[in-house]
Amino acid sequence: MQEKFYITTAIPYTNAPPHIGFALELIQADVIARYQRILGKDVFFLTGTDEHGSKAAHVAKEHGKSPRELGDENSAKFLKLCEALNISNSDFIRTTDEHKHWPSARKMWNALVSAGDIYKDTYVGKYCVGCEAFLTDKDLENGLCPIHKCLPEELKEEDYFFRLSKYQDELKKLIECDEIRIIPLSRKNEILAFLNRGLKDVSFSRPKEKLAWGIPVPDDDSQVIYVWADALTNYLSGVGFAEAGAQFQRFWPPDVQIVGKDISRFHALIWPAMLLSAGVPLYKTLFVHGFITSGGEKMSKSLGNVVDPFDLILRFGSDAVRYFFTREVPALDDGDYTEEKFIARYNGDLANGIGNLASRIVKLGVLSGREIAFSPNDLKDTIEQTELKYRAHMEQFQFNDALAAVSFLISAGDEYINQNKPWTLSRSIDLEEQKKFDAIISSLAFALGHSAVLLLPFIPWSAQRILDALQIVDIHLETWQGKKVKFVQTPALFPRK
Numbered sequence: 001m002q003e004k005f006y007i008t009t010a011i012p013y014t015n016a017p018p019h020i021g022f023a024l025e026l027i028q029a030d031v032i033a034r035y036q037r038i039l040g041k042d043v044f045f046l047t048g049t050d051e052h053g054s055k056a057a058h059v060a061k062e063h064g065k066s067p068r069e070l071g072d073e074n075s076a077k078f079l080k081l082c083e084a085l086n087i088s089n090s091d092f093i094r095t096t097d098e099h100k101h102w103p104s105a106r107k108m109w110n111a112l113v114s115a116g117d118i119y120k121d122t123y124v125g126k127y128c129v130g131c132e133a134f135l136t137d138k139d140l141e142n143g144l145c146p147i148h149k150c151l152p153e154e155l156k157e158e159d160y161f162f163r164l165s166k167y168q169d170e171l172k173k174l175i176e177c178d179e180i181r182i183i184p185l186s187r188k189n190e191i192l193a194f195l196n197r198g199l200k201d202v203s204f205s206r207p208k209e210k211l212a213w214g215i216p217v218p219d220d221d222s223q224v225i226y227v228w229a230d231a232l233t234n235y236l237s238g239v240g241f242a243e244a245g246a247q248f249q250r251f252w253p254p255d256v257q258i259v260g261k262d263i264s265r266f267h268a269l270i271w272p273a274m275l276l277s278a279g280v281p282l283y284k285t286l287f288v289h290g291f292i293t294s295g296g297e298k299m300s301k302s303l304g305n306v307v308d309p310f311d312l313i314l315r316f317g318s319d320a321v322r323y324f325f326t327r328e329v330p331a332l333d334d335g336d337y338t339e340e341k342f343i344a345r346y347n348g349d350l351a352n353g354i355g356n357l358a359s360r361i362v363k364l365g366v367l368s369g370r371e372i373a374f375s376p377n378d379l380k381d382t383i384e385q386t387e388l389k390y391r392a393h394m395e396q397f398q399f400n401d402a403l404a405a406v407s408f409l410i411s412a413g414d415e416y417i418n419q420n421k422p423w424t425l426s427r428s429i430d431l432e433e434q435k436k437f438d439a440i441i442s443s444l445a446f447a448l449g450h451s452a453v454l455l456l457p458f459i460p461w462s463a464q465r466i467l468d469a470l471q472i473v474d475i476h477l478e479t480w481q482g483k484k485v486k487f488v489q490t491p492a493l494f495p496r497k
C-alpha cells in the first residue's frame with residue numbers, strides 16, 4: 001500500500017493579516033509536501049487559522065468589529081495567501097468551525113478529564129495577551145514579556161488546570177531518544193534545558209465572564225477552553241479525530257509538524273503531553289524554523305520595514321518568492337530580507353541560472369528541428385552527485401543547501417554548452433556533426449529535465465513549464481533513457497529585473 005505522509009503548519013492568529021514569516025512557514029511545508037509526493041507518498045497537508053483567544057477579542061474591539069467578523073476577514077486573507085503562493089494544502093481548518101473543529105477539541109478535553117489530568121484551581125499570576133500565555137516571574141525580563149516588551153495582565157481567577165508536570169520525565173525520555181524528534185539540534189537542547197528546570201501544571205481554561213471568545217468547556221458553560229488547548233487540537237480535527245473514521249486511521253499521527261521558534265515550547269511540551277494523556281499516538285518530527293528579519297532588523301510598523309507577501313508575489317511571481325525564502329533563508333536559522341538581496345537572487349539564480357539554461361537548451365533543440373533522445377552521457381556523474389546531495393539535504397530540511405546543489409548542476413550545464421558550442425553544429429548537414437550535436441543536446445536535456453524535477457517542490461509552476469518544453473510526462477528518470485522527443489518552445493520563465 002502507498003505510504004502516507006501527514007504534514008502541518010502552525011495555525012496563525014487572525015488578529016492581523018498574513019506577514020512574511022508565515023509565508024515562509026507555508027512555503028517550507030509546501031516544499032516538503034511536494035517532495036514527499038514526488039517520492040510516491042500519499043500526502044495530507046494541513047494549514048488553517050487560530051481565531052479564538054484574548055488577543056483576537058481585544059483587536060476586534062479596537063477595530064469596532066466582532067471577533068467573528070475579524071476572524072472571517074483575516075482567515076480569508078490567509079486562504080488567499082495559500083493560493084497566491086501556489087500552496088498544495090489538502091485542507092484549511094478554522095478553530096471557529098463548529099462542525100469540523102469543535103467536536104475534536106471537546107473530545108480531547110474529555111479524554112484529558114478521563115485521564116484525571118484536569119482539575120480546578122485558582123490561578124494567580126500573569127498573562128501576556130500577545131503570547132496568549134500564562135507567564136511566571138522567571139519568564140519575564142525587567143517585569144515585561146520578553147517578546148512583546150509589555151506589562152502582562154495580572155490575573156486571579158478560577159481555572160481548570162492540566163497536569164503537565166506529570167509528564168515531565170516521560171517527555172524528557174521521548175525527546176532525548178528522538179522518539180519525539182526535534183530539528184534542529186539547538187532547539188532540542190533548548191527544550192531539554194527547559195524541561196530540566198521543571199514543568200508546572202498549566203491553566204487550561206478561562207472564565208467566560210473574562211473571555212467569552214472560545215470553545216465552552218464540556219459540562220461547564222462558565223469556562224472556555226484556553227486558546228492553546230483549543231488550537232493545538234486543530235492537528236487532530238483536521239483529519240477527523242472526533243469521528244475517528246478512515247481519514248484519521250489513514251493519516252494520524254503527523255510525520256512532520258512545522259512551527260516558528262517562538263511557539264516551540266507549546267509544541268514540544270504541552271502538545272505531546274496532551275497526546276500522552278489522551279492515549280493518542282505522538283507526532284514524529286517537530287521542525288522549528290527561524291524568523292525573517294528585514295535589513296537586519298525585526299520587522300515592525302514603526303521601523304517601516306514590514307514586507308508584505310502579497311506585494312512581493314505581485315511584483316515577482318510566486319515561484320520567485322518561494323525560491324528566495326528557501327534559498328536565502330537558512331532553514332534552521334534566521335534569515336534576512338532586503339530588496340537588493342531579493343533582486344540579486346532573482347537575476348543570479350533564476351533569470352541567469354535555470355531560466356537562461358532552459359531557454360538555451362530548448363532553443364537549440366527546437367532550431368535543430370530533430371527529435372532529441374534523453375541520455376546523461378558526459379554529465380552523468382554530475383547529475384548523480386547532485387541527486388545524492390539534494391536528497392541528503394531534503395531529509396534534514398536544509399532547503400538552501402539542496403538548492404545550492406541544483407545550482408551546481410545548472411552551472412555545469414552552462415559550462416558544458418560553452419565548451420562544446422553546439423550552436424555551431426545545430427544546422428550542419430554533415431552526419432558526424434549531427435551525431436555530435438545530438439549527443440550534446442541529449443546530455444543537456446537530461447541535465448535540464450533532472451534540474452526541473454529537483455526544482456518542482458520549490459518552483460512548481462516554472463519547473464513544470466520546463467518539463468512541458470522537454471515533453472517529459474513521467475518525472476521518473478529511469479523512464480527517460482533513450483526516449484525521443486521534439487522540444488516545444490517555452491516562454492521566458494524569469495525575465496531579468
Ligand SMILES: [Zn+2]
Pocket residue numbers: 128129130131132145146147148149
Ligand atoms: Zn508576550
